[in-house]
Amino acid sequence: MGGSTFGRFFRITTYGESHGGAVGVVVDGVTPGIEISESEIQIQLDRRRPGQSHVTTTRLETDTVHIESGVFKGKTTGTPMMMLIRNKDQQSEAYDDIRNLFRPGHADFTYLKKYGLRDHRGSGRASGRETAARVAAGAVAAKLLARRGVSITAYTKRAAGIECNTVDYDEIEKNIVRACDPEAAKQIIERIIKARDENNSIGGIVECRVTGLPPGLGDPVFDRLDADLAKAIISIGATKGIEFGAGFAAADMTGKDHNDEMDKNGYITNNAGGIIGGISTGEELVFRTVFKPTSSIALPQKTLDVNGNEVVCVTEGRHDPSIFPRAVPVVEAMTAIVLEDHFKAQAALHA
Numbered sequence: 001m002g003g004s005t006f007g008r009f010f011r012i013t014t015y016g017e018s019h020g021g022a023v024g025v026v027v028d029g030v031t032p033g034i035e036i037s038e039s040e041i042q043i044q045l046d047r048r049r050p051g052q053s054h055v056t057t058t059r060l061e062t063d064t065v066h067i068e069s070g071v072f073k074g075k076t077t078g079t080p081m082m083m084l085i086r087n088k089d090q091q092s093e094a095y096d097d098i099r100n101l102f103r104p105g106h107a108d109f110t111y112l113k114k115y116g117l118r119d120h121r122g123s124g125r126a127s128g129r130e131t132a133a134r135v136a137a138g139a140v141a142a143k144l145l146a147r148r149g150v151s152i153t154a155y156t157k158r159a160a161g162i163e164c165n166t167v168d169y170d171e172i173e174k175n176i177v178r179a180c181d182p183e184a185a186k187q188i189i190e191r192i193i194k195a196r197d198e199n200n201s202i203g204g205i206v207e208c209r210v211t212g213l214p215p216g217l218g219d220p221v222f223d224r225l226d227a228d229l230a231k232a233i234i235s236i237g238a239t240k241g242i243e244f245g246a247g248f249a250a251a252d253m254t255g256k257d258h259n260d261e262m263d264k265n266g267y268i269t270n271n272a273g274g275i276i277g278g279i280s281t282g283e284e285l286v287f288r289t290v291f292k293p294t295s296s297i298a299l300p301q302k303t304l305d306v307n308g309n310e311v312v313c314v315t316e317g318r319h320d321p322s323i324f325p326r327a328v329p330v331v332e333a334m335t336a337i338v339l340e341d342h343f344k345a346q347a348a349l350h351a
């Protein structure tokens with residue numbers, strides 16, 4: 001039961017629904033004595049918040065974070081850190097029409113079957129809004145990781161069939177889809193606008209790279225580093241897969257091609273993506289995750305109502321025509337949470 005808590009040594013519990021009073025997180029296992037402020041956490045929340053550009057939902061939320069506990073005189077105390085983000089711009093009446101039907105691609109049918117009732121307003125707990133809480137927790141984890149020399153960068157790598165051909169970190173925050181190639185970014189933006197104008201949506205792939213990881217993180221067999229990352233990333237709404245390093249391309253490679261040979265300088269290649277046997281190799285950690293096209297589209301689609309009648313559903317309202325631009329900071333946050341957890345696990349093993 002439950003399902004809202006993640007992590008062992010750096011543990012987060014998120015709470016809240018899209019149209020409830022607030023969303024937020026309790027973080028346990030925060031190292032004491034670390035300087036932290038609401039404003040530095042807010043920087044990350046601003047990268048995720050709705051209404052940040054003309055290719056995201058127009059829901060107007062400032063996503064202002066309030067640290068309610070676990071910080072005293074600007075420093076973490078080591079006690080549970082609770083962060084709260086109030087919901088302000090709900091407009092719940094926009095969801096009245098879908099109260100009794102199952103929107104295609106949404107978790108309406110499955111939530112009803114699981115719980116026997118559902119909060120239909122803004123997808124309730126299944127809403128992307130829940131990820132604001134993760135971003136707040138991730139900002140704390142990233143702060144702890146920075147002291148360890150670890151740096152995490154995610155970006156849009158591909159969307160609607162357009163691939164980024166260069167990976168330029170300086171470009172990522174300069175374009176509204178957070179693509180790592182400015183030329184691809186322009187085309188992706190055009191595709192999103194076209195999809196939105198056609199009342200449709202598009203999907204995309206987010207790549208994440210982590211530098212500064214030492215070898216040795218990860219606890220075989222069930223708490224392997226790749227297994228924990230996979231769970232963390234796939235727990236983000238709308239993700240449909242994850243691959244590490246060469247990933248699924250390994251199916252078309254030989255062992256000779258895929259094996260990462262070593263010389264005096266270490267690994268010569270990194271097809272493993274920085275993890276072998278569930279343990280970090282010390283090479284760059286590289287993975288990709290795919291975000292499906294946004295489920296809410298204002299095109300007629302066949303579905304059922306709660307009484308089993310066939311009906312036509314058109315999902316109006318304020319939605320992201322693509323999820324990946326706002327999901328980039330969420331991927332970074334979940335990665336940070338997993339890595340800080342594994343650093344603490346490694347320290348406990350050798351204590």
Ligand SMILES: Cc1cc2nc3c(=O)[nH]c(=O)nc-3n(C[C@H](O)[C@H](O)[C@H](O)COP(=O)(O)O)c2cc1C
Pocket residue numbers: 057105106107123126127128129131236237238239292294295296318319320323326327330
């Ligand atoms: C940052 C973020 C924003 C999202 N925004 C929307 C949205 O505007 N409209 C929508 O239909 N789904 C949105 N989603 C996706 C839903 O949370 C999720 O896809 C949906 O409930 C179905 O669940 P599943 O695809 O995870 O199985 C968003 C997800 C994230 C991570």
